[in-house]
Amino acid sequence: MPELPEVQALAAYLRERAVGRRVERVEVCAINALKTYDPPPSALAGSVVTATGRHGKFLDVTLDAAGVTGGEVHLVTHLARAGWLHYRESFPSAAPLKPGKGPIALRVRLDDGSGFDLTEAGTQKKLAVYLVTEPGQVPGVARLGPDVLAVDRDTFARRLRSRRGQVKGVLTEQEVLAGVGNAYSDEILHTARLSPFASTNRLTDDQLAVLHDATRQVLTAAVERSVGQRAAELKGEKRSGLRVHGRTGLPCPVCGDHVKDVSFADSSLQYCPTCQTRGRPLADRRLSRLVR
Known part of the structure; x- marks a missing residue:
């Protein structure tokens, strides 16, 4: 399971490559992984990645989405035991992925042809993705205690x-x-x-x-x-x-x-x-x- 160091490193990796890029589209391949539906993933089309970070073991990608009230949306992911993020410099095809095929739970395509996949191996599907206007709207984030590296x-x-x-x-x-x-x-x-x-x-x-x-x-x-x-x-x-x-x-x-x-x-x-x-x-x- 990715823990604090790996999630922090993934946030830093995405920060270098994705911040400032525009989202072409978001493809949900495992509907069970998406835990929220308002705003819908389609609302992220045309949004701009503005920041990345973490809350405990949750990865947070912040986007400026003009079509969402308030303008800011957070793509928050808990990778669970067998989840991971794979960054792609390019995708082999522009065709949308078919739901339920393979380990990919969600794909984010960016305007330069790059993007990232959230994947999960194995049969126990526990990877969770949330689209929220505030990270605290994610139940797991709301329950978090203080960050272990921030306490005296x-x-x-x-x-x-x-x-x-x-x-x-x-x-x-x-x-x-x-x-x-x-x-x-x-x-x-x-x-x-x-x-x-x-x-x-x-x-x-x-x-x-x-x-x-x-x-x-x-x-x-x-x-x-x-x-x-x-x-x-x-x-x-x-x-x-x-x-x-x-x-x-x-x-x-x-x-x-x-x-x-x-x-x-x-x-x-x-x-x-x-x-x-x-x-x-x-x-x-x-x-x-x-x-x-």
């Missing part, structure tokens, strides 16, 4: 303590702090040397300060690696920078112990026993008590 230590600690639970889960709750997902939470907790199952109500002030610093360190480094990369290279760049996530069985780059994982119904987490759990393996929560 005290706010960070207060937000985490506001939700009692395992630190791994709370750190990824977007209503608590926006931007962190499954992969970077593993990396952050490894850097902070904390068990993913540690309880937020039991973390000391010192542990929360270390966790805040680790969050800033991991995400800032990931942003620096990602921004400036082409959209097609971002996934590989993310994988190359991960130390524990997705590396089950490989040596921890800090201590050399083997990275272990815990699997859930539709996800998994990775951690280093030596660095994070005093050498003890974490048990699968479905089978036995958790090690904290």
Whole structure:
């Protein structure tokens, strides 16, 4: 799933290529991906891309659309687990795409022949696209907590303590702090040397300060690696920078112990026993008590 660094990099990539360009047309290929219908996608024809940004893990493309009341429209996208943005310098055909064919959910064609596709692989179609006049009209954006890179230590600690639970889960709750997902939470907790199952109500002030610093360190480094990369290279760049996530069985780059994982119904987490759990393996929560 694209997280804060990748979405920020995609916004920067689009900013360089699309801002100032006029939209020729928007083609909706997966009707289930479009969550709003007023204004309709046809209202974007002739609009001009004026800005790009992000809200947590939501990508926001701002357009000046003369045919819409107020003039400004936001194309807000949540890429979900298997979604991505592919920028095209040109398209093989000017013919409109046929709905329901292939992985493309939505295509935006620009006046210089370039544009971008929002795609989603797999069978679980969760990519979501919203056309709104204010980003806050998107339910997921409205519920977001403060951006995780914008909070100081005290706010960070207060937000985490506001939700009692395992630190791994709370750190990824977007209503608590926006931007962190499954992969970077593993990396952050490894850097902070904390068990993913540690309880937020039991973390000391010192542990929360270390966790805040680790969050800033991991995400800032990931942003620096990602921004400036082409959209097609971002996934590989993310994988190359991960130390524990997705590396089950490989040596921890800090201590050399083997990275272990815990699997859930539709996800998994990775951690280093030596660095994070005093050498003890974490048990699968479905089978036995958790090690904290």
